[in-house]
Amino acid sequence: MPELPEVEIRRQYLESSALNQPIQHIDVEDKKLLTTDYAQLQQALDGRQFTGTYRVGKNLFVYTDDPDIIVRMHFGMTGDLEYYHASLDRPRFARIVFEFTSGFNLGFLCPRKFERVGLVKDIDAFLKAKKIGSDALAISLDELTQRVRTRKSPIKPVLLDQQVVAGIGNWIVDEVLFQAFIHPEQRANTLTDAQLEQLHRSIRYVLETAIQHEAAYRNFPADFLIHVREWDDSPYDDVDAHKFCPRCQTRIERITVGGRTTFFCPNEQRLPL
Numbered sequence: 001m002p003e004l005p006e007v008e009i010r011r012q013y014l015e016s017s018a019l020n021q022p023i024q025h026i027d028v029e030d031k032k033l034l035t036t037d038y039a040q041l042q043q044a045l046d047g048r049q050f051t052g053t054y055r056v057g058k059n060l061f062v063y064t065d066d067p068d069i070i071v072r073m074h075f076g077m078t079g080d081l082e083y084y085h086a087s088l089d090r091p092r093f094a095r096i097v098f099e100f101t102s103g104f105n106l107g108f109l110c111p112r113k114f115e116r117v118g119l120v121k122d123i124d125a126f127l128k129a130k131k132i133g134s135d136a137l138a139i140s141l142d143e144l145t146q147r148v149r150t151r152k153s154p155i156k157p158v159l160l161d162q163q164v165v166a167g168i169g170n171w172i173v174d175e176v177l178f179q180a181f182i183h184p185e186q187r188a189n190t191l192t193d194a195q196l197e198q199l200h201r202s203i204r205y206v207l208e209t210a211i212q213h214e215a216a217y218r219n220f221p222a223d224f225l226i227h228v229r230e231w232d233d234s235p236y237d238d239v240d241a242h243k244f245c246p247r248c249q250t251r252i253e254r255i256t257v258g259g260r261t262t263f264f265c266p267n268e269q270r271l272p273l
Contacts, residue, residue, distance in 0.1 A: 013081055019051060020050070030113060033110055051064060057135055057136065060072070074115060076110070086099065086105050090107065091109060148196065174226075186272065
């Protein structure tokens with residue numbers, strides 16, 4: 001599922017390819033993917049140009065040359081973008097295609113049909129209505145502290161709550177807590193000031209690292225916990241090395257927290273006494 005890093009990569013991709021080109025048509029194979037009526041979407045974007053982007057969590061907002069017309073994209077489970085020349089074959093799963101007068105198209109790829117595209121008039125109003133909190137890369141330490149300290153639940157499900165901080169999913173929270181030396185079951189309201197400072201730094205570090213490596217997990221640093229998930233080839237010479245903590249070599253444990261599969265180091269991420 002595209003998390004904040006993947007959506008940020010898609011944002012950068014759109015900005016580098018599809019801005020400042022008049023839209024002449026929008027082809028939609030499955031109108032159930034739209035959160036705005038198709039005729040309204042076509043009429044609103046006819047002749048308009050994408051002029052910039054803004055991301056909050058997993059939501060990508062695309063500005064146009066009309067301040068009242070903003071496109072929102074949500075990439076669901078497997079959504080992606082592909083910019084291509086109209087003379088080439090339509091990409092597989094490009095169920096929504098923005099056709100530009102330049103002769104190029106922007107395909108919105110929807111393999112599993114959980115993706116969505118539509119219009120919003122006011123981003124802040126949309127975020128408030130959907131109860132989406134501050135972006136994980138933008139949230140300040142003070143705001144993070146305020147939002148976390150009021151919760152008595154374990155810290156992991158608190159961080160997964162998009163009202164608390166937007167954009168981080170299951171593997172990211174595990175990685176953040178590992179880098180911050182915090183047990184995933186520690187009660188959020190018991191975190192010390194020092195732990196909260198480390199948590200805030202770790203959120204930025206993990207997200208910026210993922211973006212830098214274009215979410216190619218195998219290329220993440222060897223001291224990252226993510227390798228235990230076996231999503232890519234292990235970066236280690238020892239085929240079993242990823243099963244142990246890269247810092248202390250304790251075997252990584254797998255538990256369930258808040259209904260989610262959770263990995264942590266029992267030696268370095270300890271519950272407070």
